[in-house]
Amino acid sequence: MILPLLAGVQVVLHVLFSLSHTPAVHTALGHAHPGLAPSVGMLVTHAGATGLIALWLARGEAALWGLLHRLAVRLYQVLLVIFPQPIHEPVAVVTAPEPDRLRSVAPAHAAPRRGPPFTQVRAFSS
Template sequence: MTASLPFRLARAAVFAVVCVALGVLAHLFGGGSVAGPVMAGGLLLAFGAAAVASGRERPLAVILPLLAGLQVVLHVLFSLSHTPAVHAGLGHAHAGLAPSAGMLVAHAGATGLIALWLARGEAALWGLLHRLAARLCQVLLVVLPQPVHEPVAVVTAPEPGRLRSVVLAHSAPRRGPPFTQVFAFSS
């Protein structure tokens, strides 16, 4: 089953919001900052990528690489858009395009969990839609009036008579050997 345009756009929007929220939270947690216009650009980028892939149900094998690729692109976009800042709670500087090992682990773990979450939600959503469609068909079959079939009179032609030749018309059909009389004489 393929999705209609409003449904595709809604699914792409959910994917884009989750993807960008993951990237922004990872950067804020890692000590970086994300400007509003850059975040909006990342949202449009993620929405465009998700809209292309949202035509039908996608398994984890499709969602995970798409989400991971977008996380890399968003990381580069967010890293290029801000100046290095020191996060007081973590005590390290987030600088440039090269992520630290902690950031890679955080991105990979969050990407894996969110991809699994999105794939399970995707499967649940499509299962629900299939069940709703089947239920709707059942209801429509019960509610819609059934056509009334009136009995149709069947006219049959009379059977043709037996055809006999004129010569045999007055003969009596007999089967078997000729009848012979056996007389028993007693002495």
């Protein structure tokens, strides 16, 4: 992505610089060729410079991100030395013993009954 962008910028800048020169100066100095027609040497030089700059920018970006990552890690380490975090020791979990089985208030030999209390019915003989 960098290489085509740089090549386009090189062409635009070359055209702008060529248009900025006046033709009277070129003819007075003996240059009869138009300013927009590049020579082979100039094309090779521009292509080499574009490739070199693209490589430099691509590697420079990777180097910059690597440097920023290392600086962030180093800053974090320094901040941990200056402001240490509290150490949280594991808390011992104490388990309560099983509670004893609850006992009823009623005596163990009593039989539970439902309904009204039992009354004895006497038979009257007449």
